[in-house]
Amino acid sequence: MNILKNIFNKLHLKSCLKTNMETEIFEQPVVIDRVLKKYVSKKGSINIEIPDNVHKIALIASGSSYHSATIAANYLRNNVHCEAQSYYASEFSLVENVDVDSDTLYIFISQSGETFDTNKSLEKVSKKTNKTIGITNTKDSTLYKGVKYKILTYAGEEQSIASTKSMSAQLFCLFLIAAKIMQQKEIPSDKIIYELQNVKNSIKKAFNYRELIKDYSKKLYNYENAAILASGMFYPLAKEGALKIKETSYINTTAYPTGEFLHGHIAILNKRCAVISIINNYNIDFTQNVIEKIRNNYKSDLLIISAIPVKNIDNNIVISVNTMFDIDFIFTTLVIMQLLAYETAFLLNRNVDKPLGLSKVVK
Secondary structure, X not given: XXXXXXXXXXXXXXXXXXXXXXXXXXXXXXXXXXXXXXXXXXXXXXXXXOXXXXXXXXXXXXXXXXXXXXXXXXXXXXXXXXXXXXEEHHXXXXXXXXXXXXXXXXXXXXXXXXXXXXXXXXXXXXXXXXXXXXXXXOOOOHHHHHOOEEEEOOOXXXXXXXXXXXXXXXXXXXXXXXXXXXXXXXXXXXHHHHHHHOHHHHHHHHHOOHHHHHHHHHHHOOOOEEEEEEOHHHXXXXXXXXXXXXXHHOOEEEEEEHHHHOOOHHHHHHOOOEEEEEEOOOOHHHHHHHHXXXXXXXXXXXXXXXXXXXXXXXXXXXXXXXXXXXXXXXXXXXXXXXXXXHHHHHHOOOOOOOOOOOOOOOO
16 A cells, blocks of 8 residues: 555656746746846846947847747847848858858857857857857857857756747847847837836736637647748747747647748648637738638638737637737747647647757757
């Protein structure tokens, strides 16, 4: 009896323990608050060092860091009057004669600071300019030592393979850079400062949708394929969601720009394929038309994540975030996608902390 009791107690304890991924998802409000207090004064000034007169920016990273770079590049182009472009470090590092522009600010992003292709890209750029910023979670890493301007994310050690708190901290720091440039250019920055101060609440808001997320994960885990649709700066957010689902659940998940999906890609719905649609305040009518087309012609379980109130449609699941602020919607949706990946992987009995064949790429 004692042996059986001990086995039961061990199994019960194991079932109560959280995974690293779940723990790190729920640490994010604390991480963001830490970064906010470190870099934003009570009067709203941004306490980071960057060059003056920034007009062109190149952001170089891999994996989730690349998605944060691409979201930021979109934001910089649309709101800060900067020419900004993101690059995969693995591709950038292969260019033999990198055309380095001395007027461009180069931003390198790596959680560990030891990502090989990111540091190889930095090495190429540093030979021709010192206008380099490193965003990393690791002080005294190769990236940290190799750049002129240094930004630590203060996310704490991330043990799960899937990046969650590191991704959100990196993205937050990129928005801080955007705010800093706005202040340098004397572009009104009150709105972005207000949004950044509210990010931890945006993340907490996402936690409130967990039951709806669990409901959709019970549909999603039965699929082998899924599509995530979004537009503008929310498209790289969809790519991040697709990456999270793929690497934790092994479901073949692909992100598409909402409009581009109609140009042939929609044919994948002729086979069983779940669909997730992200609706922001700029593409409401068009996206709703796309959703109607999917509903009328295909049998797909839909999840709609919307910045506006939307009624549930034909037993599909709707998460109405209901916000007019882009940064609020970005971080809320980011965490919703993290939780969806986690809950789906949990139902499939995957090891979310150590997915098969994956590791942190640092060499």
